[in-house]
Amino acid sequence: MPTATSPQHARIRSLEGYHEAYHLSIHHPAEFWASVAEPFTWRRKWDTVVESDMPAGRNEWFAGARLNITENCLDRHLAARGNKLALIWEPNDPKERHLRLTYRELYQHVCQFANVLMNNGVEKGDRVCLYMPMIPELAIAVLACARIGAVHSVIFAGFSATAIADRVNDAQASVVITADGLNRGTKQIPVKRVVDEALETCSSVRKVIVVEHLGWPVQMDPDRDVWYHEEANNAAKICPAEEMKAEDPLFILYTSGSTGKPKGVVHTTAGYMVWADYTFRNVFQVEENDVYWCTADIGWVTGHSYLLYGPLLAGSTSLMFEGIPTYPDAGRFWEVIDKHSVSIFYTAPTAIRALMAEPLDNVLSYSLDSLRVLGSVGEPINEEAWHWYNEHVGKGRCPIVDTWWQTETGGIMISALAGITPSVPARAGLPLPGVLPVLLRQDGTEIEGNGEEGYLAIKQSWPGMIRTTYGDHYRAVQTYFGPYPGYYFTGDGARRDENGLYRIIGRVDDVINVSGHRFGTAEIENAINQNPNVVESAVVAFPHDVKGQGIYAYVICREGACKNEADKPRVEASIIETVVAEIGKIARPDKIQLVTGLPKTRSGKIMRRILRKVAEGETSNLGDVSTLLDPAVVEDIIQGAK
Template sequence: MSDIKTYPIDAKVAANSWADSNTRAAMYQESISDSEAFWHKQAGMVDWIKEPTTIKQTSFAPGNVDIKWYADGELNVAANCLDRHLSAYGDEIAIIWEGDDPADNRHISYRELHAQVCKFSNALLAQGAKKGDVITLYMPMIPEAAVAMLACARIGAVHSVIFGGFSPEAISGRVAGANSNIIITADEGIRGGRSIPLKGNVDQAIANLDCVEKVVVVKRTGSDVAWQAGRDVWYEDIVATASDQHTPEVMNAEDPLFILYTSGSTGQPKGLQHTSGGYLVWAALTHKYVFDYKPGDIYWCTADVGWITGHSYIIYGPLANRATTLMFEGVPNYPTNARFGEVIAKHKVNQFYTAPTAIRALMQHGDDVLGDADLTSIKLLGSVGEPINPEAWEWYRKVFSDGTAPIVDTWWQTETGGHMITPLPGSIATKPGSATLPFFGVQPALVDNDGQLIEGAAEGNLVILDSWPGQARSIWGNHQRFEETYFSTFENVYFTGDGARRDEDGYYWITGRVDDVLNVSGHRMGTAEIESALVAHEATSEAAVVGYPHDIKGQGIYCYVTLKDGYKMTDELKVELRNWVRADIGPIAAPDFIQLAPGLPKTRSGKIMRRILRKIAANDYAELGDTSTLADPSVVNDLIDNRCNR
């Protein structure tokens, strides 16, 4: 690794944060040594209809994986996000909505949001929804998506949100897997100036499904859509006559709140099941401490509600904490590359949370990419979704703030419900590229391939030794698969599927998925480390590294490189990049192939589809699977035509 700079805690930030170093250390110690007492206290983050007396009942034992938190408590999640704020703070802004078109925006108060949620709750009940039903959402990033999620929570229905970029085939499998009887969608979505046929995709998806009884359609663009009388209803019509008074359903803490499907390395997508009480405590607590959120702050997470980040850090965590949360329909580069800066300036955003993919995409356009946007409101920056390379970390801090804002590089998963390893801005010094230290109650560890614990500075498989309140409870309808996926590789611990390195200060560095770890001539190395080295070169804007079968070394190193404006891929540059990686990591990491990638195959959420890159690198591209969810499927043909390994 290159020399890594440590950024000390800013004394001013520490003085005004929820936790300075001493507070954080004491809280973390109590969360481990007296877990029950600690989590009993933290239950006070939410309002209970019936206070829990049983705090933790968890087992990771083979054949008996059973996770319960606050099991005798009763609450309603939507009431915690809305009703409890109304008497004193009802006129405060809950959601700022920024449309794809910069001219479109709305400010929705807690009182207004509560009324909309109550009306839609009553409308859903009138359409036949009931407690325990699974209701699927396939929505654009509009306020009605938040209304729909909260209405499901209010009536005790389980929501299953599908990202608006998924194909009809992907929708169909998820609807059938959850036996969903109601779908909420829109006529179209808008993203980057382009329309997306959401209703048309739903129609295709459910053409051969018997479980769907109603399709509720929000008018986003007003375009004509196909209509099935008796099944399809307009959102606007059914809420128009509905009452804005509704008593929330009493829910047990362990009743399911939502299912969220995540892709597995094998088999069908997994519908991870999150519950009501523990999840909400976890989402609210992490949002408060990690973002150091204070009343009156304007908080912006750029994710989509179709992913766990949108669930926990656009909707549930912020609204439970009475935050003002910004929902963004658009993309970073529309209408110009300065859009993020313009939105920050327009709404005076204080905390900004985005993905390394977005940061690196903007990096290639230079330090002035945000133009003359006023970013003085920024107090904190966050990173989510994948490891951020140190160069992007440094650039992010310099360009998106005055150069002094703390960065919280958060490691967590759909399965964890919320942040797991992360800095806290007032209490943990940061190292660019490191997720740093565990959040309260989280006990990470490294094990070797035989499951033996590794102590001290080391690299290995990242596991979590004990449960935490936000943990997923099961895979919907298939608890055996839940146990096999997360608890059978290494017994009596939760296996994250990620590799990590722990340094001499106990800081964790995520090296990538274990299946993204290369084994070159018996040496293990994370693809993220090689990618980070490539992106540190002045010519590189983005890189993706995969392994491919090598006759001598077992695996060779294949690098896809996107160049910054003004650079061309020449034989000389390939040699320079190869030597650059050799110098940064060592000769064992020298790339075997470097291919120019004008674009990388990414989903619309920005996730790189590495399975496609592996296939092309292996010269085995006949069956690439479903590429319909890619933001730009045409990049795949370019990569195939210009592949290096023939």
């Protein structure tokens, strides 16, 4: 990147530079982040850099500042980078044409979509939900919302109608943006039809804007639905950006928690912008001519921060992919890398493990010479996958960044900086500047020194952190700041090795990480319990060769539902259908065990610790079960698992 736009601390170029930046960021955070934020386009500079009250969950960054994030993603690049590629779109079908948009073209498309939104009554502060395929219009629509100050909430286009309705109603969205349908591998999904079903219970929605993607006929409500292409005919390609306060909400993104109701994580404008840009530049060590590809869907936070906002803020070229890694064959990722000369590749361990299971010729058939940095996101990458990725994709010459972060953190928190700080298999690495991680004992005391293990918490505010959960700040405080006052509690366990590198062990709460996507056990149990055959259920995680963690469901059937063995496949299939209908296919259980009872304490609490050990096959060390209400049920479950 041009040094004229790079303040002293914005780019780390050496290990010594990392240590200097880290020390300053922890001991003098206001000075550090003021320097990093200086080059952005501000309508008005901040009064204070940071005001933080961690126990109350109150964190404000750049208070008093005025800005619009899209002016920093688009407008400020037009003079020097107007003809540079901003976005490359690769379709699901390799026989279809890909699309390339320069910064000037993307700017015009965003302004046009912003005008369509305003022409349809969208105002600053309104919530807009998006349920769309991975097509350019999704990225454009997200930026268009930010352009006019509307709060965007992207819902992954794999969630069920019920899950959509929950999110739309929680946000009280006035507008939904969708498409006629989507292609994902060999699957075709009628997304507009799913939206129509969801909106039957959503009274706040007054407009649905439909993007034509596949040319499918869809049912259009004349009082509510409009075609985007028709609306765009009357929309100008210039739209002044709305002036926003630093702490105005930018987006809501729903994530599962330990209760059944999804949490609407709120990120605000200025802090998120600075954090997304800073972490993107430094973790990936991005250069001006890089072609960067993050394979995540924009429906997840990774797509927000590292497909869209981070790359555009940095003036980079970002690739957006509609398809899946195994269609039309298991060489698709590598074909796309060669086709577009991708130099930085950021994907999930789930995808890597799935491709490891395929014949190696799928990788060896491509040169991959353009690659210089590899990344991993969503869950810790296991050593076997790390070495395969390093040897066969990176050819032993590309540093791997194994990034740890969460929807709530806004961006990467612990990671190697490519080629700068240590990259060790199965280690996330060192904290980024501004991140002060600690390991806690169960009683909340800090664990000092290296070679230790504990609960991972963050001791100091950082710009990209969650501000609240939408409409329910009490829930945010109780979930993230209440368990250990004075800290942000991550819900993960971690180990700090002898060299001070962090290794993420996994969740310590009732959350399952499936292919990098988090689901609360209660959310899945609630869905299972909707099934008429089910009395009660308990869900735990178990090791899965591809997904990292799979979903193991223990289910008690209603009397008469499972009279004999022949009934079980029918009931299990019915349960899967219920979960898919309530949440979506990504939450379908991998294993269902029908049981006569669950291990409960005398107070009625389900002992999931025991169920996890059974699911993992570790039945020799279950601990004392004599205090359970019915200890005999454990042996029944063990025998059933066998």
